[in-house]
Every structure is written in C-alpha cells, then in structure tokens.
Amino acid sequence: MIRDSSLAPVAAIVVAAGKGLRAGQPLPKQFASWRGKPVLRHSVEALLREGVDPIVVVIPEGARDIAETVLAGLEPLRFTTGGATRQESVRLGLEALTGDAPDQVLIHDAARPLVPPDVVARLRAALAEHEGAIPVLPVADSLVHAEGTMMGAPARRENLRRVQTPQAFRYPAILAAHREWDGAADAGDDAQVAQAAGLEVTLVAGDEALHKLTYASDFAAPLPSAPQFRVGSGYDVHRLAPDEELWLCGVRIDHDHGLAGHSDADVAIHALVDAMLGAVGAGDIGQHFPPSDPRWRGAASERFLAHARELVAEAGYMLGNADVTIVCEAPKIGPHRQSMRERLAQILGVDIGAVSVKATTTEKLGFTGRSEGIAAQAVVSLVKT
Structure with a gap:
C-alpha cells in the first residue's frame, strides 16, 4: 500500500468519444467552444496542472484531426479511438496505459471542463486506503419515482448522492475490473464496474464546479449583466x-x-x-x-x-x-x-x-x-x- 498516495504516479483517461447531441452545438460538445476555448481543452489542461502524466484522450472514430487541433501544444498526451459504449471506450483507454503501468488513474468526462485541485487531492488521498474513490454531492431537492408523466412513490434523498468525475482508482484493479465486466453493455460509470468486481469504492466530497455540460443552455453566453x-x-x-x-x-x-x-x-x-x-x-x-x-x-x-x-x-x-x-x-x-x-x-x-x-x-x-x-x-x- 502506498502511504502517501499523492506522490504515486498518476495517469488519466479523458473520455471524449461521445456525440454530445443534446448540447445543440454544431459539432460534438467536447470540441465546442465554452468560455473562450474548446470544452476538451479545459478538461485536459486542468488535469495537466495537477501533474497527471500521461493523459489518454479517447475520441470518436475519425476525430483525430480535430482533437489534435483543439489540444495543440499540450503534452504529454496520446489518443485512442473509443468503442460503441462508454464502458468500452474507458476499457480501450485503460489498455492504452498498459505500457506505463501507473499506480493510479483518474477517469474523467471531457464534458466537465472545470476540475478543482481540491477534489483531485481528496481522490488521490483516498487511494491510500481504498481501491477506488469517486466525488459526490448531496441531493438538495425532494425526489419521486416517475410513472410515465405521473408522480409515483417518493425516494429518500438522504441515502442518495450525485456522482461526478474524475473517478480515481488503483490502475491494475480497475483495468482488471473492466476486462472482467460482463454486465450491461454500457455501465453507468466506472465505479459500477469497480463495485461489480468486488472493489471498495469510497466517497469524497465533490464540487459544484464539476457540473457536466449537457444541454444547449449550458453553452449560453454570459448574462447581459456581466461587466464588459x-x-x-x-x-x-x-x-x-x-x-x-x-x-x-x-x-x-x-x-x-x-x-x-x-x-x-x-x-x-x-x-x-x-x-x-x-x-x-x-x-x-x-x-x-x-x-x-x-x-x-x-x-x-x-x-x-x-x-x-x-x-x-x-x-x-x-x-x-x-x-x-x-x-x-x-x-x-x-x-x-x-x-x-x-x-x-x-x-x-x-x-x-x-x-x-x-x-x-x-x-x-x-x-x-x-x-x-x-x-x-x-x-x-x-x-x-
């Protein structure tokens, strides 16, 4: 066990292989501009600032040129083409790191452009005692089950958390978990794959800044009241x-x-x-x-x-x-x-x-x-x- 996990070699996989159709942009949202630069560049730069080396960017088939353009000048990066599902894309990204064999790996959605350093620090510290760690936030609103368009039974928000990325794992353990995965074709996230393989996954405090860009409104211009x-x-x-x-x-x-x-x-x-x-x-x-x-x-x-x-x-x-x-x-x-x-x-x-x-x-x-x-x-x- 690594006593000071913050000193362990850490790599990252940035999942950018989706189509991003709900965002209403003229190209996949990970390549669309947000606050002055492509969403994907925000994500990768944030991880590089945390000393991550290397970063594998998982991209759609045929997107190598645009990916290299939006990430020009950033090192150390490598690219791999994703699969038909997120789970398959992550596995391919993990396989691309086998030659590096890092102690830790962060798996991050490209559509979350802001990555607070404190969250990364909490995740890496948690790996000293656990095989996996994920950032979560409490649920503030009341919840109900939906039965079509009608209200169903209430759900207890006290036991629920909103899950974010990056998610952190010991690399050999999460690689083995993805290789052994025989569940649904598309796992909801990597923590589910890890848990199915019997890995312990702990929760750390997330951050509202890790908001995932999903809809066209997320790309809206700043409010008119914002000063020039x-x-x-x-x-x-x-x-x-x-x-x-x-x-x-x-x-x-x-x-x-x-x-x-x-x-x-x-x-x-x-x-x-x-x-x-x-x-x-x-x-x-x-x-x-x-x-x-x-x-x-x-x-x-x-x-x-x-x-x-x-x-x-x-x-x-x-x-x-x-x-x-x-x-x-x-x-x-x-x-x-x-x-x-x-x-x-x-x-x-x-x-x-x-x-x-x-x-x-x-x-x-x-x-x-x-x-x-x-x-x-x-x-x-x-x-x-």
Whole structure:
C-alpha cells in the first residue's frame, strides 16, 4: 500500500468519444467552444496542472484531426479511438496505459471542463486506503419515482448522492475490473464496474464546479449583466536572503541575495497572479497554491500565472493589460525590464504591448530601503470575450 498516495504516479483517461447531441452545438460538445476555448481543452489542461502524466484522450472514430487541433501544444498526451459504449471506450483507454503501468488513474468526462485541485487531492488521498474513490454531492431537492408523466412513490434523498468525475482508482484493479465486466453493455460509470468486481469504492466530497455540460443552455453566453471590463490589483512581499536564487517576472537575475519563500518567491508574478484572481473573484494565490502543500515547494511561479490565466479564460474574460511595479533598492531592474516583459507576455499568451514592468525605490526608507526585501504591486484589466 502506498502511504502517501499523492506522490504515486498518476495517469488519466479523458473520455471524449461521445456525440454530445443534446448540447445543440454544431459539432460534438467536447470540441465546442465554452468560455473562450474548446470544452476538451479545459478538461485536459486542468488535469495537466495537477501533474497527471500521461493523459489518454479517447475520441470518436475519425476525430483525430480535430482533437489534435483543439489540444495543440499540450503534452504529454496520446489518443485512442473509443468503442460503441462508454464502458468500452474507458476499457480501450485503460489498455492504452498498459505500457506505463501507473499506480493510479483518474477517469474523467471531457464534458466537465472545470476540475478543482481540491477534489483531485481528496481522490488521490483516498487511494491510500481504498481501491477506488469517486466525488459526490448531496441531493438538495425532494425526489419521486416517475410513472410515465405521473408522480409515483417518493425516494429518500438522504441515502442518495450525485456522482461526478474524475473517478480515481488503483490502475491494475480497475483495468482488471473492466476486462472482467460482463454486465450491461454500457455501465453507468466506472465505479459500477469497480463495485461489480468486488472493489471498495469510497466517497469524497465533490464540487459544484464539476457540473457536466449537457444541454444547449449550458453553452449560453454570459448574462447581459456581466461587466464588459474587470480590474484587479495585487501586492506581495518577500524577504531577501543569502544562498537563494532571485526570480522576478519569470527571469532569473544574478544577485548576491535572492528571495525566500515556499516556491521560487517571484514576488512580481505573485502580485500579478493575485491581481488576476481578484479581477474574477477567484480568491488569492494562497488559496490555490497553499504554502503548506509540499507540491509547491520550490515551484516555478510561472505555473501559478498560467493557472490564473486559465481561470480568467474560464470566467469568460481575456487580459486587457497588466502593469507591474517592483519596489527595491537593488538589483537594478532597468537592464532586465524588456526580458521581463517578454517572459510575462509569453506566459500570459498576449502581445508584449499589453505588459508593463516598472521599478521604483522608497528612498532608503522601510524594509525595501534597507534591502531586507522586495515588494511588488500589479494592476490588470480584463475584457469580456
């Protein structure tokens, strides 16, 4: 048994082989645009951010070209053609991982574009004690059995849960379960296949953000009341210390001191991330990348900025401009300003003209004036897409 399941190798299967006819889109819903990008790309990017490697995308027959187009630039991915049913498609995806033999596998519906990191963490932690885990939500509404168009007997909602994906399993166990499946032609989900094989499947808390896009209304444009523009501000401070690397705006700078922190302590990027998160009401950097989480120890802050960029897109916005001010006595920022702008523009996927990097001092006053640390503030504008 793996004691710390969060450190185990984890792969994923993204099931994208359906037709998605109920969504009312001109092409299967997994390839349709939602909040600025294809639904499938949202799902795959979310899993890649969680360190999943590799990801097998199960696609319809003849859809290789469009799948490669909507997922261009994302690695590590591989594709396999699905079967006539969801269960068969998942089995084919599992078979495509036999050469990798991961410890864990996440099985996810492409039509659930948002994948909260907390849900993935709960699922993986549960695999330390169980062979499978699924995210669920309680049922809030009263339930009844339907007899045609007439009301039948009531159902007890206290014992019912809404099941979501991704669903997590120990890979060898779920592969064997799918190979042995002799139930209905199309199992409702992988937990049913696992349970039929005698596997223990535990429940973890899901998230409303894992809503499955099913109907045309799910692809409706944002409400007219949504603002055309949003503005966010961010501020951060990190202490200067010897024997640390100095990273500012994604650029490593030679200096006798560096910034101390749980990640690479890029104070300028941290301020920019907070500005972007604040503009879409998504909290702050500490909520998404808590310093108590060992996954982010020494992490490159550009990963945080890429995550903020995706949340902005998911909210239906794009970056208008970003203005970053670095406050320090040393090092001199001027010689690095252009490379900083170029790096930020590259991470954000925008033209360099949309990014400003400035510097100032506090005239020897305060902790920055005493060269005890560096501060940064950032302001961004977002435009509705």
